[in-house]
Amino acid sequence: MPIVLIVAEQQPDGNLRKATLNAISAGKQLAEKAGGELHIALVGKDPAKAGDELKGFGAKAVHVGAAPELEHYLAETYAPAIAALAQELKADYIGMASTAQGKDLLPRVAGRLRAAMATDVMAINGSGADITFTRPMWAGNVFADVKLTTPVKVLTLRATEFTAAAGGQGASEVKAFSPKVEASKTKFVDFKEVKSARPELTEARVVVSGGRGTKGDFKEIEGLADDLGAAVGASRAVCDAGWVPNDLQVGQTGKVVAPALYIAAGISGAIQHLAGMKSSKTIVAINKDPEAPIFQVADYGMVADLFKVLPELRAELAKLK
Amino acid sequence: MKILVTAKRVEDPESKIKVKPDGSGIVQEGLKYKINPFDEIGVEEGLRLVAKHQGEVVVVSIGGKEVQEQLRHALAMGAHRAVWVNHTGPVDQLGIAGLLQKVVEKEQPDLVVLGKQSIDDDQNQVGQYLAEFLGWGQATFASKVESMESEQEKNKVPAIVVSADKKSVQVIREVDNGLATVECQLPAVVTTDLRLNQPRYASLPGIMKAKSKPIEELSPAKLGVDVTPAIQVLKMSSPPPRKAGIKVEDVPSLVAKLHNEAKVV
Numbered sequence: 001m002p003i004v005l006i007v008a009e010q011q012p013d014g015n016l017r018k019a020t021l022n023a024i025s026a027g028k029q030l031a032e033k034a035g036g037e038l039h040i041a042l043v044g045k046d047p048a049k050a051g052d053e054l055k056g057f058g059a060k061a062v063h064v065g066a067a068p069e070l071e072h073y074l075a076e077t078y079a080p081a082i083a084a085l086a087q088e089l090k091a092d093y094i095g096m097a098s099t100a101q102g103k104d105l106l107p108r109v110a111g112r113l114r115a116a117m118a119t120d121v122m123a124i125n126g127s128g129a130d131i132t133f134t135r136p137m138w139a140g141n142v143f144a145d146v147k148l149t150t151p152v153k154v155l156t157l158r159a160t161e162f163t164a165a166a167g168g169q170g171a172s173e174v175k176a177f178s179p180k181v182e183a184s185k186t187k188f189v190d191f192k193e194v195k196s197a198r199p200e201l202t203e204a205r206v207v208v209s210g211g212r213g214t215k216g217d218f219k220e221i222e223g224l225a226d227d228l229g230a231a232v233g234a235s236r237a238v239c240d241a242g243w244v245p246n247d248l249q250v251g252q253t254g255k256v257v258a259p260a261l262y263i264a265a266g267i268s269g270a271i272q273h274l275a276g277m278k279s280s281k282t283i284v285a286i287n288k289d290p291e292a293p294i295f296q297v298a299d300y301g302m303v304a305d306l307f308k309v310l311p312e313l314r315a316e317l318a319k320l321k
Numbered sequence: 322m323k324i325l326v327t328a329k330r331v332e333d334p335e336s337k338i339k340v341k342p343d344g345s346g347i348v349q350e351g352l353k354y355k356i357n358p359f360d361e362i363g364v365e366e367g368l369r370l371v372a373k374h375q376g377e378v379v380v381v382s383i384g385g386k387e388v389q390e391q392l393r394h395a396l397a398m399g400a401h402r403a404v405w406v407n408h409t410g411p412v413d414q415l416g417i418a419g420l421l422q423k424v425v426e427k428e429q430p431d432l433v434v435l436g437k438q439s440i441d442d443d444q445n446q447v448g449q450y451l452a453e454f455l456g457w458g459q460a461t462f463a464s465k466v467e468s469m470e471s472e473q474e475k476n477k478v479p480a481i482v483v484s485a486d487k488k489s490v491q492v493i494r495e496v497d498n499g500l501a502t503v504e505c506q507l508p509a510v511v512t513t514d515l516r517l518n519q520p521r522y523a524s525l526p527g528i529m530k531a532k533s534k535p536i537e538e539l540s541p542a543k544l545g546v547d548v549t550p551a552i553q554v555l556k557m558s559s560p561p562p563r564k565a566g567i568k569v570e571d572v573p574s575l576v577a578k579l580h581n582e583a584k585v586v
């Protein structure tokens with residue numbers, strides 16, 4: 001029976017990374033289509049609490065591996081642990097959310113198992129042995145259906161394309177295992193977290209993004225975001241200039257978001273930016289230039305100066321309350 | 322230091338990519354090609370490191386005869402010599418990493434720098450595969466703390482810091498929710514993110530000089546690597562178009578639409 005192993009991710013504070021739930025839901029779908037069963041893996045220094053949280057998602061088993069050497073995430077130490085578990089379980093598919101960690105770790109796991117891999121999977125097609133995956137290429141200009149032909153197949157799963165799995169589906173067996181530990185040539189030095197009181201960009205219901213048109217003045221962007229309980233996003237130009245943290249970049253090489261509402265102010269709509277926000281349900285664009293490509297994807301466009309529009313918008317929205 | 326940098330040939334990121342009606346690939350006519358932007362950042366970082374620590378930058382590209390254009394571009398930027406793995410058929414990430422492993426074993430560099438992803442396949446895999454195949458440390462998504470417009474960037478200081486004994490490198494990595502710093506023993510594999518540096522332009526004398534720099538030719542057969550793809554692209558399609566939106570004249574009508582029509586506020 002095909003085995004699907006989904007790798008869960010912990011945040012630095014030990015909590016489960018939310019995108020893991022989307023990956024679990026993709027894993028469930030894959031297990032159903034392949035006619036197999038779902039397993040979940042979690043490794044770290046102290047993963048017991050997050051492991052416990054994973055019980056309610058209907059997996060056959062949750063495999064939790066603790067080792068002091070796994071205190072800080074490193075691809076070099078996590079990959080042998082995950083690969084050895086996958087071999088022991090005879091996993092046919094190994095998947096993880098398309099986070100920075102997923103994209104760093106899984107190709108290394110795939111390398112160990114000489115497995116082919118698809119990045120940023122958006123859909124799972126077919127059934128039985130005939131499974132294919134849809135994934136974006138050329139900044140989302142092309143959707144490709146790909147087939148992996150190695151015995152083990154590795155995937156990262158785009159969180160915005162799969163709903164978050166709901167808990168409360170019985171209690172999976174939690175199995176402790178001793179993760180394979182290998183010496184590492186890489187050492188963790190430090191992690192500087194960007195903390196924000198606002199919701200996480202990839203999970204927010206509303207995102208307000210600013211581009212070069214803001215000239216670095218994000219006051220109104222942030223004000224509107226706070227009025228709406230929204231996350232703040234940005235184009236590459238804004239991050240390059242150092243106006244906002246890199247972490248806020250939306251796009252091909254930044255974060256992929258799909259909120260109910262995406263407001264783009266002073267963003268031209270380069271294809272690389274669109275790659276990260278085109279699946280948003282409703283898109284609003286505010287741009288001085290009527291020819292800006294962002295208007296081609298916007299549901300509601302306003303050709304106007306953002307410095308005039310944003311304060312008006314905040315005042316008008318306040319009236320709704 | 323000897324630094325090996327990859328230079329993949331990709332469509333210009335400004336290109337309009339269209340899928341062929343039969344879904345077998347993309348329309349090639351009228352496309353312009355470039356070095357993968359992430360690889361260009363890799364060449365720049367290699368050059369800065371060598372400027373500081375001496376040594377040479379060797380660029381590698383895998384593909385048909387046309388990839389020599391990208392190798393010449395890297396040579397014109399200042400790379401010292403080039404390796405061309407001549408191969409025209411399909412090849413996937415496993416194949417590319419397998420070929421690069423052999424080139425690395427032959428060249429024995431202190432550091433291999435690759436792009437974090439290529440802008441055509443967007444797979445983000447080759448560097449990690451390669452590090453695993455070699456049993457080396459990896460630092461993906463190398464970035465820097467300063468803005469691209471900072472004084473430091475303008476003064477072209479490398480962001481990847483080599484230790485005094487030249488036995489390790491410290492790399493700042495751009496990850497979700499912040500910046501992580503790791504230290505890798507050399508030799509190691511680093512993949513570049515967008516904000517690692519601002520690549521230089523190739524100067525006219527650079528372009529002239531590049532013409533006489535050597536390009537060594539290899540092949541999968543010479544390197545003894547089977548590159549039969551294990552990833553098959555069965556079909557390509559265009560993403561579903563978004564339905565045409567409307568322009569609104571003023572803020573009250575925008576808010577009315579968002580409230581009554583889209584029901585998002």
Ligand SMILES: Cc1cc2nc3c(=O)[nH]c(=O)nc-3n(C[C@H](O)[C@H](O)[C@H](O)COP(=O)(O)OP(=O)(O)OC[C@H]3O[C@@H](n4cnc5c(N)ncnc54)[C@H](O)[C@@H]3O)c2cc1C
Nearest residue numbers: 211212213235236251252253254266267268270273288306
């Ligand atoms: C390999 C690669 C990867 C990339 N990845 C990404 C990515 O992940 N994300 C990303 O965003 N970009 C990415 N880019 C960059 C992308 O191509 C664009 O350069 C970038 O998105 C432009 O940002 P912008 O829209 O803010 O700036 P600009 O293109 O300069 O647009 C600014 C816009 O603001 C408007 N404007 C100016 N003043 C005002 C005002 N007062 N009121 C209203 N409107 C105003 C202008 O009309 C203009 O349309 C990538 C590029 C490459 C080559």
Ligand SMILES: Cc1cc2nc3c(=O)[nH]c(=O)nc-3n(C[C@H](O)[C@H](O)[C@H](O)COP(=O)(O)OP(=O)(O)OC[C@H]3O[C@@H](n4cnc5c(N)ncnc54)[C@H](O)[C@@H]3O)c2cc1C
Nearest residue numbers: 327329383411412413435436438439442443444445446447
């Ligand atoms: C004729 C042809 C047929 C192809 N057929 C297939 C196919 O059947 N299946 C398939 O999956 N792909 C195919 N490809 C695409 C392709 O070459 C590989 O998938 C690609 O090499 C890996 O790209 P990536 O975006 O996945 O790599 P990433 O992992 O995103 O790239 C990371 C980095 O690896 C380095 N790199 C990648 N490729 C090269 C290269 N060629 N030379 C030097 N450095 C490189 C670069 O530094 C790049 O920035 C084909 C390409 C060609 C030209």
